Amino acid sequence: MSTFDIRRARPGDERCLSFLGQATMLQTYAGIISAQNLNDLIETEQTREDYRALLDDPNVSIWLAEIERGQAAVGYLALAPRLGGETTGGERGKAVLEIKRLHVLHRFHRNGLGKRLVNEAIKEARLRKADRVVLVVNALNHEAIEFYRTYGFLKTGDTSYRAGDMDYPCYLFSLDIGRPAIG
Template structure:
């Protein structure tokens, strides 16, 4: 879906719009990626690990590469006033340690949203975009990895029909953490 959509307001009454990200959006995606990772994991993960992870995984070049890859799809959520980036979603071919990984699987590599916008429909809007794109591409299953200690994210995914199908170890900086691998059947 290439059209922009408007998500309901957050609890502060500020609406956000969701649109397909383009080549010029790498900087905005990198900024909101690092900001949401820091906001989510400060006080949970070691600070040095967060900084190192963001330096590597939320670099401008990471998003520029995805934006230049025809097999990836990205969406950006922005405030309606001033178009400040507040969230995004990334859909890619899967790279998860599952024994039954197949050609009809896609991975929701990232779906991040600043906490100020939680509960207002923006996350659901990003999820809808990713699921619709996965179906358009003929995917039978949408997969994702999520930190096993992130109760809020796990609850969001459960509300959206995802179920746990595996686990993996995930490196953040100098430490390894446990992730749950979740799947949504697309029938």
């Protein structure tokens, strides 16, 4: 049985975040997003420079899940502020944080890593006095939808995500962080 550590990402982690981001994007969205749009997304959102900018942003928090043997990163979560607005189901004036990325390499699913990463995000959201944590999930991403539902996130609306020449249907999910977290 493997052991995993969760730690804060720091400057210097942009290389592993970029590789991990690219791998997990392909694992998650092949069969959901067209190859052209998926490759474009990876080239525009998953570069070392993109992650370096996120790591340098004091408002963005990123956690890495690392496997103890060899310390390879196998999952990550990025949390960023999202002040009210219809796109995330937030209410004006309410402090809303958004899970911008949450990915675990497929081979390591169902080891509790998603849950541990979300728990870190919830703890941070409480520290930052946020009212809720929101996210956007692709409507065909059934695994993630089940995971979020298990966790207590509720669907609050429909939206879409523009990738290349297509709008992909998505759902808005929201967790009131006044509720106790699981685990």
